[in-house]
Amino acid sequence: EAGVAQSPRYKIIEKRQSVAFWCNPISGHATLYWYQQILGQGPKLLIQFQNNGVVDDSQLPKDRFSAERLKGVDSTLKIQPAKLEDSAVYLCASRPTGTSGYEQYFGPGTRLTVT
Amino acid sequence: RKEVEQDPGPFNVPEGATVAFNCTYSNSASQSFFWYRQDCRKEPKLLMSVYSSGNEDGRFTAQLNRASQYISLLIRDSKLSDSATYLCVVKVVVQKLVFGTGTRLLVSP
Numbered sequence: 776e777a778g779v780a781q782s783p784r785y786k787i788i789e790k791r792q793s794v795a796f797w798c799n800p801i802s803g804h805a806t807l808y809w810y811q812q813i814l815g816q817g818p819k820l821l822i823q824f825q826n827n828g829v830v831d832d833s834q835l836p837k838d839r840f841s842a843e844r845l846k847g848v849d850s851t852l853k854i855q856p857a858k859l860e861d862s863a864v865y866l867c868a869s870r871p872t873g874t875s876g877y878e879q880y881f882g883p884g885t886r887l888t889v890t
Numbered sequence: 891r892k893e894v895e896q897d898p899g900p901f902n903v904p905e906g907a908t909v910a911f912n913c914t915y916s917n918s919a920s921q922s923f924f925w926y927r928q929d930c931r932k933e934p935k936l937l938m939s940v941y942s943s944g945n946e947d948g949r950f951t952a953q954l955n956r957a958s959q960y961i962s963l964l965i966r967d968s969k970l971s972d973s974a975t976y977l978c979v980v981k982v983v984v985q986k987l988v989f990g991t992g993t994r995l996l997v998s999p
Contacts, residue, residue, distance in 0.1 A: 806985060815898070817977050817989030818934065831986060866933060870985065879987065881933035 777801065779882030781867050787888045793855040796885045799848070800869030806830075808879065809842055809852050810866040818866055824850060857889045891916050894990035896978050902996045907968045911993045913961040913978030922981040923954055925963050928992065929974045937963075937976070968997045 780799040788794050800807050805826050810818035821840065823831040827847040835842065839858070844850040854861055864886050868879040896913045903909045915923075923940035938945065940952040940961055951964040961978055978990040 810989075815991070817894075817991045819989070820986065823986065825985075878936045881935070883933055 779867055779869055779880055781865075781882035781885055783885055784883060785886045785888075787890065788857055790859055790889050791856040793853065794857055794887060795851050795853045796865050796867075796887075798850045798852070798867030798882060800850075800867070801871070801880055803871060804869035804880070805847070805872040806870040807844060807850050808868040808870075809850070810868065812864045812866055812884070814863070821852070854887075857887075859889050862887055862889045892990075893917060893982070893988045894978055894980050896990040896993050898991055898993060900994040900996050902998065903968050904998055905968055905970060907997075908964065908966050909968055909995065910965075911963045911976055911978075911995075913963075913990055913993075915959050915961070915978075915980045915988075917980070917982050918959060920959075920980045920982050923952075923961050924979040924981075924987075925950075925952060925961075926977040926979050926989070927974050928977055934977055934989075965995075968995075970997050970999065973997045 782797050807824045809821045811821050812818045821835045822842045824844040827844050840854055842852045864884040866884045867882045870879050894915050925937040926934040927937040928934040938947050938952055940954045942954050944953040949966045953962045973996050975992040975994045977992045980988050982988055
């Protein structure tokens, strides 16, 4: 079974520029998450989708971050404009529907450096 | 107060040692508990769930104390390959996980 795919793996941009990240979850996983992991910290949930609907975006800085999952499969996360403090790894995770367990499957992440 | 608190370490132990990590959580309504493992520059992966009665998986033992809002992970007979960051994770509402900052373990020969 293919895992969660993310691209790009690395991105370096200057502050005030825009950037977009892409995620393709495991086939059939209805729930998709975007996390931000700053160096030395645990992952912090930015947004959670159930199919193409947003379940939780309470920690998404909506003045600069946006995310969509239009067809309920792959998803994009955008930052516009980027700030220095956005330097982090952006992790996408997915979870199957209807399971009793609670494992989230993470992609390899996109490492963003804002200079 | 953070929702999930862990000692960031690092814990430096020799091979064969026993090491324990602790974690506290603030939300008494938390429903489920987990330990995830994250290798350097890799994604987190589920290590084990934590049950009220305590549970064991090989060299790993997890325990939960709901009264004290405290979770622990014990690793026996440490291996070099156990070197990683161990993330304490709490499910506070349906499908939402809150991660601690992680505890870094370094096992040396």
